[in-house]
Amino acid sequence: MEHRKPVIILLGPQGSGKGTQGKRLAQKLEIPYLESGKLLRDEIASKSELGNQFAEVINSGGHLDDDDINAFMKSKLQETLAAFGGFVLDGFPRSQGQADASDAVAMPSHVILIDIPDQESIHRLSARRECPKDGKVYNMITDPPKDDETCDDCAARLIQRVDDTPSGIQKRLDWYHNDTKPLIERYEAQGVLHRIDGTPSIDAVEQSVREIFA
Ligand SMILES: [Zn+2]
Structure with a gap:
């Protein structure tokens, strides 16, 4: 049997940089980075039977249930x-029922919580801008475009998403804390939780994440 690679779950609020860290870690450990939102979008784009079912639910204004x-x-x-013996998983699980499902496939070897204070999330997400033409996302603080507030690729004027206001962000953070608190307790009890301070620079946070596997 193949030597088992890490099975990693990422937790963290919006703006924590966990997607960036997840991709870097997956590359380092030579395992896939799985983002649940992207997997769903890809399934829908593939027009498979399941993808079409998902699209129908979403287009009719509903949302997919846990099952x-x-x-x-x-x-x-x-x-x-x-295929790969391990993965870095982002965006799933978000509830105890989802965590039961992922545990049933494989117990996580590491759960990495990249944590930043709510004020920092709000500060970072308020600086987010999006290209209205191609959807490319920038951050005026951490990842600004080359020229003022225009897209590097198509020069369109960047816009702020309508739900990226402080109150909109705070509402999403409240949902996040509500959903995530029981998961943090669950993985702490399993002895696999690692808390990382996501406030420093991307490279410094990456260093902290790497130390878990050193
Ligand atoms: Zn663009």
């Missing part, structure tokens, strides 16, 4: 585990 998401994610995790 559908769990079945979909379990099959993706199983496939990835069989």
Whole structure:
């Protein structure tokens, strides 16, 4: 049997930089980075039977229930585990039921919580800008475009998302804390939780993440 690679779950609020860290870590450990939102979008774009079902629910203004998401994610995790022996998982699980589903495929070897204070999330996300033409996302603090507030690729004037106001961001943070608190307790009890301060620079945070695997 192949030596088992890490099975890693990422937790952290919006603006924590966990996506960037997850991609870097996956590359370092030579395992795939799985982002649940992207997996769903890809499934819908593939026009598979399941993708079409998801699209129908979403287009009619509903949202996917845990059973559908769990079945979909379990099959993706199983496939990835069989092919690569491990993964870095972002965006899933977000509830105890989802965590039961991911545990059923593989118990995580590491859960990494990249934490920043709410004020820092609000500060960072308020600086986010998006290209209205191609959807490219910039951050005026951490990842600004080359020229003023225009897209590097198409020169369109960047816009702020309508829900990126301080009150909109705070509402999403409240949901995040509500959903994530039980998961933090769960993984702490499993002895696999690692808390990382996400406030320093991207490179400094990466260094802290790497030390977990040193
Ligand atoms: Zn653009």
